[in-house]
Amino acid sequence: KAGVTQTPRYLIKTRGQQVTLSCSPISGHRSVSWYQQTPGQGLQFLFEYFSETQRNKGNFPGRFSGRQFSNSRSEMNVSTLELGDSALYLCASSLRHGLAFFGQGTRLTVV
Amino acid sequence: KNEVEQSPQNLTAQEGEFITINCSYSVGISALHWLQQHPGGGIVSLFMLSSGKKKHGRLIATINIQEKHSSLHITASHPRDSAVYICAVGNTGNQFYFGTGTSLTVIP
Numbered sequence: 001k002a003g004v005t006q007t008p009r010y011l012i013k014t015r016g017q018q019v020t021l022s023c024s025p026i027s028g029h030r031s032v033s034w035y036q037q038t039p040g041q042g043l044q045f046l047f048e049y050f051s052e053t054q055r056n057k058g059n060f061p062g063r064f065s066g067r068q069f070s071n072s073r074s075e076m077n078v079s080t081l082e083l084g085d086s087a088l089y090l091c092a093s094s095l096r097h098g099l100a101f102f103g104q105g106t107r108l109t110v111v
Numbered sequence: 112k113n114e115v116e117q118s119p120q121n122l123t124a125q126e127g128e129f130i131t132i133n134c135s136y137s138v139g140i141s142a143l144h145w146l147q148q149h150p151g152g153g154i155v156s157l158f159m160l161s162s163g164k165k166k167h168g169r170l171i172a173t174i175n176i177q178e179k180h181s182s183l184h185i186t187a188s189h190p191r192d193s194a195v196y197i198c199a200v201g202n203t204g205n206q207f208y209f210g211t212g213t214s215l216t217v218i219p
Contacts, residue, residue: 033207037152043197043209056205088152099144099199099207102154 002026004093006103013110018079021106025072025093031055032074033099034066037088046089049074050097078108086110114138117198117210124217130185132213134198137179141205145172145183146197148212154197157183188217 005024013019025032033048033056045058049068066076072093078085086109094100116135124130136143145157158165158172160181165172169188174181185192198210 035207042211043199045207045209048205058206090152090154092154092156097205098142098159098201099146099156100159101156102146105152107152 004091004101004103006089006091006106008106009104011106011108013081013108015081015083015110017081018077019081019108020075020077021089021108023074023076023091023093023103025074025091026101029093029095029101030072031094031097032068032072033092033094034074034076035090035092036060037090037105038086043090046076048097055097081110083110113211114202114208115198115200115210117213119213120211122213122215124188124215126189126217126219128188128217130188130192130215130217132183132196132198132215134181134183134210135179136181136198136200136208138200138202138208140176140179140200141203142201143174143181144199144201145181146199148195148197150194157196185215188215190217190219193217 007022031050034046037043048056063079068074088105090105092102142161148154160174169186171184195212197212
């Protein structure tokens with residue numbers, strides 16, 4: 001069974017640009033959640049999607065958005081990038097809810 | 112105040128030692144998770160607990176709902192256990208909160 005796949009693995013963007021990250025969950029998993037990890041703040045919850053609906057959202061500005069497609073693949077978008085958005089972005093998939101299986105993450109560097 | 116507090120922040124042990132990592136939380140929870148993160152970023156979910164105790168190999172996780180406290184124990188520690196261990200709680204509103212992690216180094 002293939003694991004959770006995140007693409008790209010590494011990304012360098014310039015301040016002010018926007019970025020889209022992708023997460024393909026384990027086959028059959030309908031819940032996809034996203035997290036930001038930085039050395040200063042640790043892991044923080046961004047949002048969770050289940051069956052194409054955002055079920056929950058963390059305390060992040062509206063520049064952070066996401067969506068989930070009918071095949072459960074999810075994307076997150078960050079607009080107007082700031083230096084502080086540099087982080088490891090992780091997604092996790094599960095059948096219903098939770099932190100069952102994580103992807104390897106996308107390391108975003110904003111310069 | 113953080114919703115999830117972990118201790119210790121750093122831990123160095125000799126191979127074979129018994130290790131305990133503690134986690135206290137302040138929110139009402141639906142479940143508590145213990146995660147392991149190796150250098151390079153990959154995270155593995157070790158346990159999901161809502162009550163009692165779970166064991167997997169040399170790892171044991173316990174939770175006391177009344178005291179809002181959980182512990183992760185590693186028996187007979189090994190250098191391959193060196194990693195960051197993170198406590199995470201899912202509250203009743205389906206939000207997740209994370210501890211700052213415990214960096215464990217096991218010396219041969």
